[in-house]
Amino acid sequence: MLRPIIACSVLGAVVGSLLAGSVLFARAEGAPNTVTIDNFFFTPATTTVKAGTTVTWTNKDDIPHGIGSANNAFPKSKALDTDDSYSFTFSAPGTYQYFCYLHPKMVGTIVVEQ
Amino acid sequence: MSEIDQRDGINRRKVLECMTWCGTGVLWTIAGGVPHSLGIMGEAQAAESRGLTFLQISDSHVGFDKPANPNALGTLEEAIAKVNALPQKPAFMIHTGDISHLSKEKEFDDADHIISQSRLDVHYVPGEHDLIDADQGKIYRDRYGKAAKGAGWYSFDANGVHFIGLVNVVDLKAGGLGNLGNEQLEWLEADVKSRSASTPIVLFAHIPLWTVAQDWGWGTQDGAQALSYLKKFGSVTVLNGHIHQVMQKVEGNVTFHTARSTAFPQPAPGTAPSPGPMKVPDDQLRKMLGIANVTFKQNEQRLAIIDSPLQG
Numbered sequence: 072m073l074r075p076i077i078a079c080s081v082l083g084a085v086v087g088s089l090l091a092g093s094v095l096f097a098r099a100e101g102a103p104n105t106v107t108i109d110n111f112f113f114t115p116a117t118t119t120v121k122a123g124t125t126v127t128w129t130n131k132d133d134i135p136h137g138i139g140s141a142n143n144a145f146p147k148s149k150a151l152d153t154d155d156s157y158s159f160t161f162s163a164p165g166t167y168q169y170f171c172y173l174h175p176k177m178v179g180t181i182v183v184e185q
Numbered sequence: 186m187s188e189i190d191q192r193d194g195i196n197r198r199k200v201l202e203c204m205t206w207c208g209t210g211v212l213w214t215i216a217g218g219v220p221h222s223l224g225i226m227g228e229a230q231a232a233e234s235r236g237l238t239f240l241q242i243s244d245s246h247v248g249f250d251k252p253a254n255p256n257a258l259g260t261l262e263e264a265i266a267k268v269n270a271l272p273q274k275p276a277f278m279i280h281t282g283d284i285s286h287l288s289k290e291k292e293f294d295d296a297d298h299i300i301s302q303s304r305l306d307v308h309y310v311p312g313e314h315d316l317i318d319a320d321q322g323k324i325y326r327d328r329y330g331k332a333a334k335g336a337g338w339y340s341f342d343a344n345g346v347h348f349i350g351l352v353n354v355v356d357l358k359a360g361g362l363g364n365l366g367n368e369q370l371e372w373l374e375a376d377v378k379s380r381s382a383s384t385p386i387v388l389f390a391h392i393p394l395w396t397v398a399q400d401w402g403w404g405t406q407d408g409a410q411a412l413s414y415l416k417k418f419g420s421v422t423v424l425n426g427h428i429h430q431v432m433q434k435v436e437g438n439v440t441f442h443t444a445r446s447t448a449f450p451q452p453a454p455g456t457a458p459s460p461g462p463m464k465v466p467d468d469q470l471r472k473m474l475g476i477a478n479v480t481f482k483q484n485e486q487r488l489a490i491i492d493s494p495l496q497g
């Protein structure tokens with residue numbers, strides 16, 4: 072009785088990690104340096120990039136948003152109307168907290184690795 | 186809000202009715218200190234000349250052209266036509282911010298062109314949409330804030346009522362709510378200090394001064410601090426916009442009220458994934474936009490506030 076269950080779980084775990092691997096791969100190949108603003112949320116909430124990467128935020132809401140950073144660690148954007156974008160190139164490693172300066176409940180993080 | 190009992194003030198049912206509304210404007214009556222919501226515009230006439238009547242409009246968002254209302258300038262024009270049709274002319278108007286959608290000169294021009302047709306003096310406070318030009322509010326301050334302090338706060342008196350316009354949309358902090366800031370709070374404390382406790386106070390600002398919905402940022406971080414300076418006053422009325430729907434709350438000596446937008450409705454807290462513009466069927470839109478009329482009557486405890494939708 073036990074053996075098939077174990078076999079199944081092992082198989083499941085293998086398939087699961089393969090799927091997870093392919094998802095990670097797809098994200099890496101896609102655009103890990105883009106942040107979408109949708110429904111008053113930054114997606115993804117945390118973005119991890121290598122130093123020197125340009126991150127681009129695009130507003131998909133019907134309401135303008137603006138990108139500002141805690142302690143002005145990077146320059147703030149102008150107000151982004153629907154479909155407007157803002158880009159910034161992160162050269163220094165570190166963790167950057169940012170928020171919408173019009174709707175400050177909206178927060179996100181950029182992690183810049185060496 | 187069509188049933189008004191001017192002796193008992195607003196009961197729970199009326200408040201709830203009020204909260205289900207979303208629309209055009211509010212008619213306020215200040216009576217002996219506390220504001221009073223009257224109902225629809227027609228009833229405002231009944232309040233008539235026994236006191237001071239003024240008008241509140243909010244959130245015109247001129248320049249907004251998205252599906253929730255492709256013609257925000259048109260609905261502002263309808264709101265002003267409604268003001269002009271009032272049988273009794275209000276003393277003046279307050280605008281609780283978001284005049285424009287993107288702080289463009291043309292949006293302010295268009296708004297001014299329509300609003301001036303009311304031939305009323307208008308006292309403005311900015312919304313966050315009014316301060317997003319390249320110079321962070323210079324256009325707004327040049328037009329509306331010449332006589333104001335700081336980012337645009339000021340006070341004035343009318344018929345024995347002290348009006349205070351505050352700005353809570355500047356220097357917002359990550360993760361936070363609306364923000365008044367220390368400089369403005371100090372000014373407010375000094376502004377009210379020497380006034381007698383019997384002076385009715387009307388405080389107006391864009392974002393609600395009390396927390397309506399924390400998750401959506403519908404509140405003001407240091408709003409309670411501001412209200413602490415007003416404890417001695419028998420009658421304090423707080424008029425806000427920003428949330429594009431009517432809500433009212435009475436707490437001790439303070440009555441809080443939010444007005445409808447003239448541009449587009451927003452969802453009630455918790456009923457949608459985000460507070461963004463709410464698309465409703467075309468025949469419903471004008472029932473969710475509106476104006477507010479407020480009347481102050483001598484020797485009565487409350488301001489009478491009439492929220493009236495553009496339609497229905």
